[in-house]
Amino acid sequence: xxxxxxxxxxxxxxxxxxxxxxxxxxxxxxxxxxxxxxxxxxxxxxxxxxxxxxxxxxxxxxxxxxxxxxxxxxxxxxxxxxxxxxxxxxxxxxxxxxxxxxxxxxxxxxxxxxxxxxxxxxxxxxxxxxxxxxxxxxxxxxxxxxxxxxxxxxxxxxxxxxxxxxxxxxxxxxxxxxxxxxxxxxxxxxxxxxxxxxxxxxxxxxxxxxxxxxxxxxxxxxxxxxxxxxxxxxxxxxxxxxxxxxxxxxxxxxxxxxxxxxxxxxxxxxxxxxxxxxxxxxxx
Amino acid sequence: xxxxxxxxxxxxxxxxxxxxxxxxxxxxxxxxxxxxxxxxxxxxxxxxxxxxxxxxxxxxxxxxxxxxxxxxxxxxxxxxxxxxxxxxxxxxxxxxxxxxxxxxxxxxxxxxxxxxxxxxxxxxxxxxxxxxxxxxxxxxxxxxxxxxxxxxxxxxxxxxxxxxxxxxxxxxxxxxxxxxxxxxxxxxxxxxxxxxxxxxxxxxxxxxxxxxxxxxxxxxxxxxxxxxxxxxxxxxxxxxxxxxxxxxxxxxxxxxxxxxxxxxxxxxxxxxxxxxxxxxxxxxxxx
Numbered sequence: 001x002x003x004x005x006x007x008x009x010x011x012x013x014x015x016x017x018x019x020x021x022x023x024x025x026x027x028x029x030x031x032x033x034x035x036x037x038x039x040x041x042x043x044x045x046x047x048x049x050x051x052x053x054x055x056x057x058x059x060x061x062x063x064x065x066x067x068x069x070x071x072x073x074x075x076x077x078x079x080x081x082x083x084x085x086x087x088x089x090x091x092x093x094x095x096x097x098x099x100x101x102x103x104x105x106x107x108x109x110x111x112x113x114x115x116x117x118x119x120x121x122x123x124x125x126x127x128x129x130x131x132x133x134x135x136x137x138x139x140x141x142x143x144x145x146x147x148x149x150x151x152x153x154x155x156x157x158x159x160x161x162x163x164x165x166x167x168x169x170x171x172x173x174x175x176x177x178x179x180x181x182x183x184x185x186x187x188x189x190x191x192x193x194x195x196x197x198x199x200x201x202x203x204x205x206x207x208x209x210x211x212x213x214x215x216x217x218x219x220x221x222x223x224x225x226x227x228x229x230x231x232x233x234x235x236x237x238x239x240x241x242x243x244x245x246x247x248x249x250x251x252x253x254x255x256x257x258x259x260x261x262x263x264x265x266x267x268x269x270x271x272x273x274x275x276x277x278x279x280x281x282x283x284x
Numbered sequence: 285x286x287x288x289x290x291x292x293x294x295x296x297x298x299x300x301x302x303x304x305x306x307x308x309x310x311x312x313x314x315x316x317x318x319x320x321x322x323x324x325x326x327x328x329x330x331x332x333x334x335x336x337x338x339x340x341x342x343x344x345x346x347x348x349x350x351x352x353x354x355x356x357x358x359x360x361x362x363x364x365x366x367x368x369x370x371x372x373x374x375x376x377x378x379x380x381x382x383x384x385x386x387x388x389x390x391x392x393x394x395x396x397x398x399x400x401x402x403x404x405x406x407x408x409x410x411x412x413x414x415x416x417x418x419x420x421x422x423x424x425x426x427x428x429x430x431x432x433x434x435x436x437x438x439x440x441x442x443x444x445x446x447x448x449x450x451x452x453x454x455x456x457x458x459x460x461x462x463x464x465x466x467x468x469x470x471x472x473x474x475x476x477x478x479x480x481x482x483x484x485x486x487x488x489x490x491x492x493x494x495x496x497x498x499x500x501x502x503x504x505x506x507x508x509x510x511x512x513x514x515x516x517x518x519x520x521x522x523x524x525x526x527x528x529x530x531x532x533x534x535x536x537x538x539x540x541x542x543x544x545x546x547x548x549x550x551x552x553x554x555x556x557x558x559x560x561x562x563x564x565x566x567x568x569x570x571x
Contacts (some may be wrong), residue, residue, distance in 0.1 A: 002469040002472050003470055003472050006471065006472040006475070007471075009381060010382075010384055010385040011385065011394075013378050013382045013385065013399075014385050014386075014394065014395075014398045016378060016399065017378075017401055017402060017442065017446070018380075018384075018397070018401050019346070020320065020405065020439065020442070021404055021405055023416075023420070024408070024413075024416050026413075027415075027416055027419045027420065028298055028412070028415070028416070031415070031419055038301070039531035055553055072324070078530075079407075080310045081305060082305055082306075083309070084304045085301070085302040085303075085305035085309070086305075086306045088302050088304075088306075089302055089303065089306035091408065093299065093302065093303075094382055100562060103306060103310065103382070105562060106310050106313060106556075107309060107310070107559060108562075109313055109314065109555055109559075110309075110313050110556040112496060112500075112553070112554050113313070113316060113502075113548060114498065114499075114500025114501070114502070114527060114554060114556070115502065115503070115529075115556075116502045116530050116531060116534075116547075117316065117320070117500070117501065117547050117551055118536040119534075119548065120530070120534065120543060120547055121312075121315075121316050121319065123534075124319075125315070125319060138467075141360050151312050151409050154309055158309075159370055175371045182291050182292060182294070182296055183295050183298075183299065184291075184295040184298045184299075185291070185295075187298075197459060200466075200516050211409065212407075212409025212410065212411065213409075213413045214409065214410060214502075214503035215441050215503055215527075215531075216500045219534070227332050234506070235350060239409055239411045239503070241508060242414075242415065242507075244501055246414075246506070246507050247506070247507075247510075257415075258415055258419075261411070261412045261415045263409055264411075265409070265412045265414055268407055268408060268409055269404055269407060271382055271407075272403065272404070273406035276403060282525075
């Protein structure tokens with residue numbers, strides 16, 4: 001009898017999680033409905049105008065979608081030359097050694113630093129550097145935020161891909177060594193191709209992280225509602241426009257912001273699903 | 285022969301390149317910690333933990349005379365504690381129960397769907413979860429509140445705890461459960477009195493990591509808890525939190541010195557929790 005109740009409770013909690021997710025999707029859709037009805041779904045996505053003036057009130061999400069995708073993909077690009085070496089260091093060269101554990105636990109701590117602290121560091125230490133180098137007169141913008149984003153996602157990209165690299169079977173590597181390959185040859189021709197799809201998946205997961213990052217980007221991107229055209233341009237991402245304007249919003253503007261939230265939720269969900277699908281295939 | 289030297293040279297070069305880049309990656313962590321300590325240690329004193337955040341005027345006066353800014357972040361510390369505790373009360377039992385179900389029935393369709401949904405929630409951006417908590421709690425109650433903040437943090441903690449519980453329970457040997465059942469213990473007592481206590485270390489690690497993860501969250505709290513200048517025990521009133529205070533200080537040029545000390549405090553708190561969790565995880569794995 002007691003067992004039955006206990007099992008019911010277990011199932012009940014699972015159903016609760018399903019309900020939470022269903023409720024999230026429902027609230028986002030019902031909140032954004034009036035914006036989509038007013039502007040039309042495709043118009044909303046394809047318009048880059050954002051004019052909160054009470055007489056006009058035109059809202060479109062394109063600049064923010066572009067801003068989000070641009071910063072995230074740039075961050076991904078910038079993080080590869082660092083996260084791949086870390087993954088090779090911990091997964092191939094020093095696999096199982098103490099130094100590998102040390103490095104990977106320090107990199108893991110990078111993931112623990114709150115987003116707002118990254119933002120501060122970027123603002124007060126990194127931004128002056130950008131100005132000094134002459135990359136950007138103000139120091140704000142797409143480039144600055146992507147570099148900080150890149151540092152933030154290094155741990156996500158490197159820890160998982162390091163695991164996949166260390167999972168490459170020893171027999172394969174030994175076979176390559178026995179044919180006279182150097183360590184570089186083995187990594188290039190055996191390890192990387194074998195762990196390839198796993199590494200790819202971990203980078204997609206890292207991309208998902210970058211897409212949703214809010215605070216650090218909000219502090220560094222400059223918060224202007226225009227379509228970014230170059231790396232030194234300021235802009236806004238989907239997350240940063242919500243963080244900046246949600247507090248004072250109501251009516252159509254609130255609905256538009258929730259609609260942007262829905263789009264962001266959809267994009268990250270798709271990205272995460274792709275990564276999970278690849279990992280599942282990789283693991284057999 | 286020449287070819288061989290060239291190849292070994294290339295191999296060596298690549299190896300050193302990897303080592304250099306990998307060690308460079310460690311730099312930001314120490315750079316951030318160093319900067320926070322250097323700029324923030326002055327402000328950390330007794331009143332930092334007992335007094336509320338100073339007003340702009342007080343801070344400006346103190347700055348003009350070269351003093352340290354009076355006041356502290358007690359309202360933020362209390363708000364963070366309250367919100368994290370309520371979030372933990374909501375998320376930990378639910379998460380552990382779901383984790384038990386997933387590890388007991390790993391292959392059923394229902395479990396697969398639950399696992400999929402858990403991943404979906406875990407992947408969703410924190411700001412979106414903030415919007416959710418706003419529509420679920422702030423709008424119906426008509427006011428920003430610490431409770432709304434807790435709800436958003438609880439949604440973020442839930443998937444982390446589910447996954448860590450499932451992973452930990454999966455690692456326990458099946459003989460443990462069989463021995464309990466063979467002795468005539470009921471299924472409920474086997475799970476609650478044998479499986480959960482043996483998995484305690486892993487569960488505790490998961491809980492600590494989840495707490496340290498949500499403790500530094502700012503974005504969802506901006507949409508839910510809003511912030512408050514006074515010490516506030518009422519969970520249905522707007523409340524402050526350490527990351528929210530950092531955001532306020534950041535927007536007020538007079539309070540700039542307070543940014544560093546509160547960030548230092550937050551960072552040390554989060555990293556300590558992280559390190560303790562990893563330590564427990566390592567010890568537990570050896571047993």
